[in-house]
Amino acid sequence: MAFYLYLVVLLATSAPLATSGFNFSNIAVKEHIDEPPQSWKNLGLAPPDHILHLRIALPQSDFAALERHLYQVSDPAHERYGAHLTREEVEALVKPKRESVNLVEEWLTMHGVDIHRDVTRSPAGDWLNLALPVGLVEIMLHTTYHVWTHDDGSSLVRTTEYSLPAHLNDHIQLIQPTTMFSRTRRFRASFIWDDEGSANIVADVIGLESNFSSTHTGIDPGCRTRITVSCLKQIYNAVGYNTTRDNGNQIAVTGYLEEFANKQDLHSFFAQQRSDAIDSSFKEILINGGLNSQNLSAAGPEASLDVQFAFGLTFPTPATFYSTGGRAPFKPDLNVPTDMNEPYLDWLDYVLSHPNVPQTISTSYGDEEQTVPKSYALRVCQGYAQLGARGVSLLFGSGDGGVGGVDPNPTQLCTTNDGRNATRFIANFPASCPFVTAVGATQGFAPEVATTRFGSGGGFSDYFQRPAYADEAVASFFEQFPKDTYAGLFNPEGAPIPDVSAQGDLYLIFLAGVQRLIGGASAATPTFASIISMLNDARINAGKPPLGWLNPMLYSKGFEGLNDILVGNNPGCGTQGFNCTRGWDPITGLGTPDFAKLKTIVMGL
Ligand SMILES: *[C@@H]1O[C@H](CO)[C@@H](O)[C@H](O)[C@H]1NC(C)=O
Ligand SMILES: *[C@@H]1O[C@H](CO)[C@@H](O)[C@H](O)[C@H]1NC(C)=O
Ligand SMILES: *[C@@H]1O[C@H](CO)[C@@H](O)[C@H](O)[C@H]1NC(C)=O
Ligand SMILES: *[C@@H]1O[C@H](CO)[C@@H](O)[C@H](O)[C@H]1NC(C)=O
Numbered sequence: 197m198a199f200y201l202y203l204v205v206l207l208a209t210s211a212p213l214a215t216s217g218f219n220f221s222n223i224a225v226k227e228h229i230d231e232p233p234q235s236w237k238n239l240g241l242a243p244p245d246h247i248l249h250l251r252i253a254l255p256q257s258d259f260a261a262l263e264r265h266l267y268q269v270s271d272p273a274h275e276r277y278g279a280h281l282t283r284e285e286v287e288a289l290v291k292p293k294r295e296s297v298n299l300v301e302e303w304l305t306m307h308g309v310d311i312h313r314d315v316t317r318s319p320a321g322d323w324l325n326l327a328l329p330v331g332l333v334e335i336m337l338h339t340t341y342h343v344w345t346h347d348d349g350s351s352l353v354r355t356t357e358y359s360l361p362a363h364l365n366d367h368i369q370l371i372q373p374t375t376m377f378s379r380t381r382r383f384r385a386s387f388i389w390d391d392e393g394s395a396n397i398v399a400d401v402i403g404l405e406s407n408f409s410s411t412h413t414g415i416d417p418g419c420r421t422r423i424t425v426s427c428l429k430q431i432y433n434a435v436g437y438n439t440t441r442d443n444g445n446q447i448a449v450t451g452y453l454e455e456f457a458n459k460q461d462l463h464s465f466f467a468q469q470r471s472d473a474i475d476s477s478f479k480e481i482l483i484n485g486g487l488n489s490q491n492l493s494a495a496g497p498e499a500s501l502d503v504q505f506a507f508g509l510t511f512p513t514p515a516t517f518y519s520t521g522g523r524a525p526f527k528p529d530l531n532v533p534t535d536m537n538e539p540y541l542d543w544l545d546y547v548l549s550h551p552n553v554p555q556t557i558s559t560s561y562g563d564e565e566q567t568v569p570k571s572y573a574l575r576v577c578q579g580y581a582q583l584g585a586r587g588v589s590l591l592f593g594s595g596d597g598g599v600g601g602v603d604p605n606p607t608q609l610c611t612t613n614d615g616r617n618a619t620r621f622i623a624n625f626p627a628s629c630p631f632v633t634a635v636g637a638t639q640g641f642a643p644e645v646a647t648t649r650f651g652s653g654g655g656f657s658d659y660f661q662r663p664a665y666a667d668e669a670v671a672s673f674f675e676q677f678p679k680d681t682y683a684g685l686f687n688p689e690g691a692p693i694p695d696v697s698a699q700g701d702l703y704l705i706f707l708a709g710v711q712r713l714i715g716g717a718s719a720a721t722p723t724f725a726s727i728i729s730m731l732n733d734a735r736i737n738a739g740k741p742p743l744g745w746l747n748p749m750l751y752s753k754g755f756e757g758l759n760d761i762l763v764g765n766n767p768g769c770g771t772q773g774f775n776c777t778r779g780w781d782p783i784t785g786l787g788t789p790d791f792a793k794l795k796t797i798v799m800g801l
């Protein structure tokens with residue numbers, strides 16, 4: 197409280213400090229939302245001494261040039277394919293202009309902020325981070341914060357509009373937390389618990405598959421009821437390929453929401469499914485208060501699934517688990533115990549500051565695109581582009597709600613939160629960012645079909661335009677599935693989701709000492725990431741650069757190494773969703789991997 201009062205007093209007397217000559221009373225609305233997403237209730241004014249962990253985005257000086265480089269080094273038809281940029285080269289392109297830095301620092305100083313002591317910066321200096329009390333932020337942003345609570349019990353301190361001195365408009369792209377009501381969510385609703393209830397669900401899935409299963413495939417028939425590391429190698433034609441421990445190739449999995457991977461569970465999993473890895477471990481990196489208590493009964497299902505399969509498939513490739521905390525480390529706050537920061541940015545700050553980032557990174561988290569402010573989504577996506585330019589492949593789950601968002605619920609009413617309550621399909625972010633590769637979910641084999649117990653997340657972004665590399669694939673889809681089928685419910689010009697897919701149900705894992713069956717885009721993502729990591733292993737052994745941002749390669753050459761999925765749909769929003777078609781579709785993307793074929797393709801690039 198004292199800090200807050202001190203700053204307010206200082207503010208009242210600080211106007212003469214201004215040196216740029218701009219009129220700070222001349223303000224303009226920076227961002228506005230009509231209402232928060234559904235399920236949020238206003239509990240009243242925020243306490244003025246609640247601490248906000250403010251993130252200020254300054255415009256990147258030449259993102260267009262970064263994007264040009266990224267396309268060239270990621271396009272197999274370009275002579276610069278594989279010539280990834282260094283950390284320093286990327287930072288030079290995205291660092292803010294000097295003028296922006298000066299004007300923003302002047303504004304902060306005016307409000308009593310010590311820019312040397314109180315402000316930390318992203319590696320390129322394009323984000324400023326500082327902790328300030330609500331009372332002061334309200335003065336700086338000409339706004340009023342409220343406490344909002346969600347039906348699920350979590351709470352946030354947010355506003356629906358904020359303003360800035362007009363002369364800063366071109367020098368600040370966005371400030372959060374302000375209008376952002378999204379939360380990083382694991383795609384968790386599709387876990388099957390291996391208890392009484394799940395026996396029936398398993399039987400349903402098997403019953404459905406028995407319609408298709410007469411063909412002899414050579415694949416262990418047990419893989420129809422339980423997916424193991426061995427099953428995935430068989431289904432994806434990777435049996436017998438051994439990765440290398442010390443060629444510099446690495447794989448990583450990200451975890452959020454206080455999840456950590458339990459080593460005892462991993463040990464049990466390896467004992468059962470990957471006995472040669474039994475004594476292996478992985479590197480844990482805790483970012484911004486990420487947890488790792490190793491308390492067996494508190495092990496996270498998402499972290500367990502991701503770590504067990506990604507590391508089980510790619511052993512002995514060195515493996516990293518990033519645990520990014522969601523809470524500010526500076527002040528546990530009793531008023532608003534679950535107020536989340538922006539964990540994607542915390543994670544990006546961390547990895548972008550390191551020279552050697554793992555070449556393949558799997559993330560099974562996301563939230564509904566419309567709940568993420570567009571300005572924020574664009575900037576986080578630009579952060580992913582920076583990693584792509586440096587040769588990193590980012591894989592994100594596409595969600596489990598079919599055309600209806602994160603969670604499986606085919607009858608969910610999907611409405612816009614732009615004040616109109618219009619019915620609209622819901623895409624997930626970050627899967628919708630074109631600079632990552634979005635992974636949908638399948639099940640079974642001979643034939644492999646889209647998942648049935650939940651809908652593979654898919655559709656079209658409302659924020660990101662379709663990149664040119666996907667033009668042909670999407671046009672071919674609309675030849676088979678008329679564009680006007682759901683006229684007005686989606687943006688046919690938007691970036692397509694997902695790009696690819698992989699098995700996404702009935703995964704056998706260990707969790708808190710017990711075997712469980714589990715499924716979701718959460719399962720498909722580490723599997724596809726593992727195949728990419730194995731391809732990188734082969735390329736690196738041959739002296740070639742890693743694959744980096746995958747999409748231009750996948751849509752031009754790679755699809756010949758993918759199994760086209762022809763059966764299934766992804767219900768949501770009270771509809772049957774889209775249908776699988778020949779070629780790309782918004783359920784299973786271009787298809788599931790055939791490792792041996794993909795290896796031949798990428799070794800020829
Ligand atoms: C600054 O802007 C405010 C609001 O536009 C205006 O009322 C005021 O006269 C201006 N002050 C100066 C010194 O120009
Ligand atoms: C891979 O490793 C296994 C077990 O060590 C070995 O039996 C197999 O021959 C290896 N495969 C290749 C292609 O080297
Ligand atoms: C371990 O986790 C369980 C479940 O969350 C909790 O009840 C228990 O108190 C934790 N034990 C310790 C030692 O933290
Ligand atoms: C939209 O729905 C919400 C919640 O059901 C309701 O409070 C609001 O009035 C509706 N807005 C419009 C424009 O219909």
Ligand SMILES: *[C@@H]1O[C@H](CO)[C@@H](O)[C@H](O)[C@H]1NC(C)=O
Pocket residue numbers: 676677678681765774775
């Ligand atoms: C989608 O598939 C269903 C079931 O096969 C079929 O009834 C429907 O006509 C298909 N929709 C389109 C637009 O092709």
